[in-house]
Amino acid sequence: MKLIENRYHGITVDSSTFAGNSHEFKEEISQIIESSKGKKLLWISIPIEKSDFIPVLTNLGFEFHHCSEKSLMLVKKLVKDPVIPTAKTYTAGVGAIVLDETRLLVVKNRFSTGYKLPGGHIDADETIKYALKREVFEETGVKVEFESIVNIGHFMKGQFGEPGLYLVCTAKAITKEITIHDSSEIMEAKWMDAEQFLDSAEINNYNKSVVKTVVENK
Secondary structure, eight states: OOEEEOTTSEEEEOGGGOOSSHHHHHHHHHHHHHTOTTOOEEEEEEEGGGGGGHHHHHHTTOEEEEEOSSEEEEEEESSSSOOOOOOOOOEEEEEEEEEETTEEEEEEETTSSSOBOSEEEOOTTOOHHHHHHHHHHHHHOOOEEEEEEEEEEEESOOTTSOOEEEEEEEEEESOOOOOOSOTTTEEEEEEEEHHHHHHOTTSOHHHHHHHHHHHHTO
């Protein structure tokens, strides 16, 4: 197997050079552990098609670190109490404040009452700007241009119990016509008078506070 060393005294096993079966894999990893004196951490990313290798590693003292849809990263401590970089423990989302004079672009989804700002999760391969444009277009059909981040909310209980970061941004409308592309989630999208939005009892206080700040400080 090919080993890649880093400046933090760790070793990563190149997953493209894995042994053919789990027995051979176990023997090679055991040899690597024995020959890695002086190193602090041993990292191995297991692709989903090799998931039968995961019990081999956990039996050798590896622990889960982070995962994606197609792979799982495991790490083994080679010394006592090494510093292990923290994996991402939160989701990130974006919300858009899009004003047209006194009108605010809002949506109503199938999972909550009242109107809210258009937006959603930032995907793994997206920038904040791209996610903002994509979410607004999918939910309203309005094309926007990113302007600035105006607030970052940190919420402790997300969809799966994890913390979440919510970045509220202002954006300029390039088009104005409403066309919902994500009809599976969005029930309604429209331009609403900003004061009506701020006066509504169905709008949560967080959304009200960020919209009010933008309206009063154009």
